Amino acid sequence: MALPYADDLASQVLRIDFSDDSAWEALRMAIDAADDTAATYIDDKCFADASIRTLVDEDAASEEDDKITYVFLADAVTMTDPTRPLLAVDLYDDPGRSFRVPVEWNPEISANLSIANMDFPDSADCTDGSDTFRGW
DSSP states (O other), X not given: OOOOOOOSSSEEEEEOXXXXXXXXXXXXXXXXXXXXXXXXXXXXXXXXXXXXXHHHHHHHHSOGGGOOSEEEEEOHHHHHXXXXXXXXXXXXXXXXXXXXXXXXXXXXXXXXXXXXXXXXXXXHTTBOTTSBBOOO
16 A cells, blocks of 8 residues: 655645545535645545554655655544544654644645745644644
8 A cells, every 4th residue: 555646746645544435525515615726536445544644654664766755634534523633653763753734724734834934843732732734
């Protein structure tokens, strides 16, 4: 199960929870409504219930040109919470570090990470007590 590499600047949203197709579609619509260039969606059941450790290990095993530095996960929390908070996962600076990103903040986090304007820790260090990013 290799992580797919995208050669565009859109962040990857990787679906790992397949319990509710309508929740997945609602998430995609919410992300696109916030910013239609913010995401490349990966909807492949080979990633069902993938753990952060598995994703970190897969990325570490990738060829250098195929590595990605972060990924947004659509997990069970994303699919059931009304704010649809994605789980941002660092695969580069501190592999495995994660924080929640409600859909409304996804375009800003995504844009800054994709152009390397900010590093993962810059956003992760601005989370609240629940490890959720709620703005600068």
